[in-house]
Amino acid sequence: MTPHSAKDTAERTALVAGGAGFLGSHLTELLIRKGWRVVALDNLQTGSTANLSRLAKESRFSFIEHDVIEPLPSSLKADRVFNLACAASPPRYQADPVHTMMTSVLGTKHLLDVAERSGGVFVQASTSEVYGDPDQHPQREDYWGNVNTTGPRACYDEGKRAAEALCFDYLRLGKADVRVARIFNTYGPRMQPDDGRIVSNLICQALSGKPLTIYGTGEQTRSFCYVSDLVDGMWRLSDVADNPGGPVNLGNPGEFTINELAALVLAMTRGSSPIVHQALPQDDPRRRRPDISRAEAVLGWSPKVQLAKGLPPTIAWFDKMIAAARPVVETPPKRVRAGGRVPALAAAPAAAPKA
Ligand code: UDP
Numbered sequence: 001m002t003p004h005s006a007k008d009t010a011e012r013t014a015l016v017a018g019g020a021g022f023l024g025s026h027l028t029e030l031l032i033r034k035g036w037r038v039v040a041l042d043n044l045q046t047g048s049t050a051n052l053s054r055l056a057k058e059s060r061f062s063f064i065e066h067d068v069i070e071p072l073p074s075s076l077k078a079d080r081v082f083n084l085a086c087a088a089s090p091p092r093y094q095a096d097p098v099h100t101m102m103t104s105v106l107g108t109k110h111l112l113d114v115a116e117r118s119g120g121v122f123v124q125a126s127t128s129e130v131y132g133d134p135d136q137h138p139q140r141e142d143y144w145g146n147v148n149t150t151g152p153r154a155c156y157d158e159g160k161r162a163a164e165a166l167c168f169d170y171l172r173l174g175k176a177d178v179r180v181a182r183i184f185n186t187y188g189p190r191m192q193p194d195d196g197r198i199v200s201n202l203i204c205q206a207l208s209g210k211p212l213t214i215y216g217t218g219e220q221t222r223s224f225c226y227v228s229d230l231v232d233g234m235w236r237l238s239d240v241a242d243n244p245g246g247p248v249n250l251g252n253p254g255e256f257t258i259n260e261l262a263a264l265v266l267a268m269t270r271g272s273s274p275i276v277h278q279a280l281p282q283d284d285p286r287r288r289r290p291d292i293s294r295a296e297a298v299l300g301w302s303p304k305v306q307l308a309k310g311l312p313p314t315i316a317w318f319d320k321m322i323a324a325a326r327p328v329v330e331t332p333p334k335r336v337r338a339g340g341r342v343p344a345l346a347a348a349p350a351a352a353p354k355a
Contacts, residue, residue, distance in 0.1 A: 013037040014238075015076070017068050017111055018084030020047030023125070023183075023192045024195035027082060027231040032058055032233070039078065043067035045099075046087045051190050069099070069290030077118040080238050083111045084125040086160075090153065090281065091196035099157035104159030107285030108166050115176040122176050123238045124167045126247060128155040128184040128288055136253075138289040141247045143180065146244070151283040162227035164247065179237050179244060180191065184251025184290045186312060188227030189317035193325075202262055203311075203318045206271035223289045225252040229303035236299040244298045251290035252303040261307075268311050 014031045018024040019040025031038045037060040040052060044065060055061040066072070066086045086103045087093040093100040108124065115122035131139045132147030134325060147157045150261065163178055171178040187199040187238075205212050233250040254262075295301045 002355035005055055008044045009246065011080040013039060013077070014080040014082065015041065015078035015111070016082045016084065017041045017107070018047065018086065018125070019050055019063070019208065020044060020051050021084060022051070022192070023186065023227065024082075024084045025190060026188070026227050027084065027100065027234055028052065028061070030231050030235055032061060035061045036060065037196075039064060039076075041066045041068065041085065043085070045220050046092050046192070068103050068110055072110050072114055072149040073216070074117070076114055077120075078114060079118065081111050081115045081118070081120055082123045082125070082234065082238065083108055084183060086125075086156070087193075088127070088156075089197045090156075094152050096339050097152070100155040100284065101159040104156075104163040106165070108163040112170050112178070113164060115178070116170065118336065120177070121235060121238050122167070122170070122178045124163060124178065124180045126161050126164050126180050126182045127156075127232070127249065128182055128249070128344045129153065130161050130164065130182060131285075131288075132157060133283060133285045134287065138253065138291040139249065140327060141249055153283045177243055179318055181234055181237050182247050182290075183230065184225055184226045184249065184288065185222045186227055186230045186251075188314050190227075190236055191314070191317075193321050198222065198258060198261065202265045203269065204322065205314055206269040206273050207315070207319055207322055208264050209271065209273055211274050211276040212262050212266070213278050214258055214275055215278050215284065216260060216279070218262065219257050220280075220284060221255045221257050221287045222261075223252050224261075224310070225250070225254045225303055226305035229305055233295060233301045234300065236301050240299055244294070248294055248295050248298060249290040250295055250301070251292065252306070253289055253292055254307055255289040256307065264307065264311065269315055286326050293298040315320065330350040
C-alpha cells in the first residue's frame with residue numbers, strides 16, 4: 001500500500017475525535033505505534049481518560065477535553081482527522097437524542113473544517129445503522145437502507161446519515177479528502193460494563209451469575225468484529241493512496257443469532273445463568289452482516305480475529321473490571337477496651353486491581 005502522504009511520519013499529526021472512547025483509544029494507540037503524533041479530543045460523555053492511561057508518558061500524545069458540538073480553534077491542524085466522536089450504544093445515544101444528532105451533524109462539520117484548512121485526510125466513523133432494519137442481506141455499500149426517520153434510533157441513524165451527506169459534499173466540492181467507514185458491531189477490551197450492548201451485557205451477566213437478558217426471541221443476528229481488526233481497517237482507509245470514492249463497510253462477516261452468542265458466552269465463562277427474554281426494542285434490526293468485498297479490494301483488508309478468539313480477551317477484560325468495582329472488605333479493627341492495649345490489626349486483603 002502506498003502511504004497517502006509523502007511527509008515523514010515523525011512530522012505528522014493525527015487528530016482523533018472520540019479518542020478516549022472504546023474504538024478511539026485503540027486507534028490512538030495504533031497511530032502512536034506507527035510513529036504518529038496524536039491529539040485526542042473527547043468530551044468524556046462515554047469515553048474515559050483511563051482508556052488512554054498507557055499513553056500518559058508518551059511525548060507524541062496529547063489530550064484535549066472538548067465537545068465537538070462546539071467550534072474548534074482555528075489553530076488546530078492535522079494531517080489526518082478521524083471522527084469517532086459520538087455515543088454509540090442505543091441506551092447511551094438515546095439518553096440525550098438531541099445531543100446525539102448535533103454531535104453527528106455539527107461535530108462532523110467542525111472536524112471536516114479542520115481537515116479542509118489542514119489539507120489533510122478525513123476519516124468518518126459511520127455505521128451499519130445507516131442501513132436501518134435492512135431489506136437486503138448481506139449489506140453492500142450501494143444499499144440505501146431502511147431507516148425510520150421518526151423512531152428512537154433516528155437521532156443516531158439519521159445523524160450518521162446526515163454526516164455522510166456532509167462528508168460526500170466536502171469530497172465532491174474538493175474541500176477535503178474524505179473517506180467514510182461504515183462500522184458494524186465491534187467488541188473487545190475497553191467496552192464499558194454499563195454500555196447496554198449485547199456483548200458487554202451478556203458477559204457481565206454471565207460473570208456475575210445474573211440472568212442473561214435476551215430481547216425478543218434472540219433469533220435476530222449481528223456480526224461481531226474484534227477491535228484490533230476494526231482499527232486496522234480504519235488506519236488502512238486513511239492510508240490508501242486513492243480515495244475509494246464511496247463508503248467502505250468494516251466488519252466481520254461471521255453472522256450469529258443473539259441466542260448463539262449467549263450460548264457461546266455461557267460456555268466460555270463456564271456460567272450457568274438462566275436466560276430471560278425481554279421486549280425487543282423498537283426498530284431493532286432483524287439481520288445484519290457486512291459485505292466486505294469493497295474493503296478487501298480497496299484496502300486489502302479482512303478481519304483476522306474470529307469470535308471464538310476475540311471473546312476470551314474480552315471476557316478477561318470484564319472480569320478485571322468487575323473485580324475492580326467490587327468493594328474491598330476490610331477487617332474492622334477490634335474494639336479497644338478503655339485502658340487496654342491496641343491489638344495488631346489483621347492484614348487487609350490485597351486491593352482489587354485497577355482497570
Ligand atoms: N440485545 C439483547 N440483550 C441485551 C442487549 C441487546 O438481546 O441485553 C439485542 C438487541 O436487541 C439487538 C442486539 O442484541 O438485537 C445487538 O444489540 P446492541 O445494543 O449490542 O447493538 P445494535 O446492533 O442493536 O446497535
